Amino acid sequence: MLGLDKKDTYLLLFVAALTMLAPFLLNPFPEGSAMAQFNAGYPDLMQRFVIFGVFAIGFNILFGLTGYLSFGHAAFLGVGSYAAMWMFKLFGMNVLPALGLSLVMSGLFAVLIGYISLRRSGIYFSILTLAFAMMSYSLAYSVLATDMDGPDRQGLLQKGLTGGETGLQLTLEDPRIFGEQTAGAGNIPVPNLFGREMRSAAELNVGDWVFTFSAGYYFAALIMLLSFYLSIRIFRSPFGMMLRAIKSNQQRLNYTGLNAKPYMLTAFVVSGMYAGLAGGLMASMDPLAGPERMFWTASGEVVLMTILGGVGTLLGPVLGAGAIKYMENILSKINSDILHQWFAFLPDGLEDFVITLIYPFIGKGWHLTLGLIFMAVVIFLPGGLVEGGQRIARMFKRKKPTTDTPDGKTTPAE
């Protein structure tokens, strides 16, 4: 189907089913029950799952296929966000043109940075990309945020191109020449897709369960599926093969008379455009763009996601993005009261002891858990969650050598 072989079609269908049914799957616990805080089926978080999924899928095309570790990918995310915001400000609140401009701008930006950075490899490439991203961050934070209108005009560029610390925000004075300047009640209009507002949502009550279907989520999920499909095609194409050849031995590739540069640059630009798309989606879901999206910790985050899920696998980045965003939102919500509830069955002294042990790892300390899990994955499971799944599947197979039905979740992607 769609030019994919059987296994890849299953994988795509599996991911499609997961994303489409996410409002159900992520809300397994009834509302108001003690476990309800583990529900992740609210639109804001689900949108983040798929948006960071797009970001990580794109990063994986560069790092997973060519082995070039970019530590500055968040720069493209930021550029995409700013581009989308300017589209909203100038032309109207439809998200499609905004995403289009995100793609174009991040692509151009990636051509520039990639052309320079790709002249070096290894650690130097990482440092160069990091330097470019930090430069973009500093510029967005300071110079590009100065008053470019002149002191006596209160125009569009009053807070510069990027808005500096407070970020780029929509205002009522924005022209929006192709759309309405103000919404009905004199509010700032919200991003929409041909009239369907991104933040609109339908709720379904089944017994105690409440399922929310958000337009924004489904739009972002469709884009994610599209980018996932595209990444499968890239992985299976001769172009993807060439990128893998670069990873395994670039020198030998050069000896065969091939110039690896154009392939590398293409991979870098495609990957940057994915990041720009993710940035545009972020701005579409919540019309705001700030320089902190370009900070190097944001670049580090996408590295974490990709490694955690599994570098160079198709499913890995999506899983990694989901896992990290889930932990960020759910783990950081647990506080000591909730812990006391859970361990109320233990005798008093023991209860306090157990809680003191667990406390550093939850709430504000969730980064500690993340760091430990990440280290464990790099040390023991270099293939990430996907490799973990494969190992478990192999254990199963050894027990029952006759059954060899491919398990959707553990399908080897490479």
Add this chain to the structure above:
Amino acid sequence: MEAIILQILNGLDKGSAYALIALGLTLIFGTLGVVNFAHGALFMIGAFCAVTLSRIISASHTIVDDTQTDFLGNPLKVEVPYVYDWFGQATGDAIIDWAVPLSILFAIPVMIGIGVLMERGLIKHFYHRPHADQILVTFGLAIVLQEIIKYYYGANPIPTPAPSAFTGSFDFGALMGFDPGQIIYPYWRIIYFIFAAIIIGGVFAFLQFTTFGMVVRAGMADRETVQLLGINIDKRFTLMFGIAAAVAGLAGVMYTPINSPNYHMGMDFLVLSFVVVVVGGMGSLPGAVLAGFLLGIVESFASMRVVLDIMPGINQIIIYLVAIIILLTRPRGLMGRKGVMED
């Protein structure tokens, strides 16, 4: 002229910190061939060694002081540090005042211990894995160390002042024959620079003039041959990791009066230190030191009013800009050796 001298002086203290961290990074890279992303965390831990020690020596107990009364006439409860009991008030005050310099003695064994532990416990297993894996695992370690510090010390910067003898400023201009008041420079920054120079000189002397250093240098040049000669080079490299950690830690200890330590200061410095190492040339110790001071001074010149008027914001990006230009024109860095990480 005064302005130029002032900017050079301003660049020296930041440059010293860059140079010290970059020196440690290069030591680790040169000996073990590992790219250590957790080095910034070591700098930060050093700074928190100073915080810890100053908390330990100002640990106090409460006594009821009959000579003082509060506004109701009741005897006042006062906190008395233990050092008062042990050494008397004057000496006790001096010890508390000198907490930061004293922390140097405390930090050296702690940092060497942490460094050796890190190398034996984690980094040892990554020698034969790709550089990307080394970067990733040390990056993870940096997050963990940072979060542990955040858990115990909180997220806010903790002011740790210098001894009161050094809190003032020094009229450098008068000394050099300019008008007084033109070049004023805080004492502690001069001390930081001198301290950095001593540490850097010490590390170089250690490598150059001791047998241990000679073996380490031989191991950096050709590890296998040294091993064939029956020398346990791994053990010495482990100690070198400890020393590199101590250098970063001491840089952190002495930096606390300049900038109150917080849990993410290591990461902030790390990114710049990597840029410094790459500019200086991967694996070149003099290169790291030179590039550290150079970039510190360049940065301080870029923050001059005159320069900012011509190119606004240049002070924010100048270091990265210099790094990009150098990497593209001199791929090996300023003083990089041939054959070290050239790809």
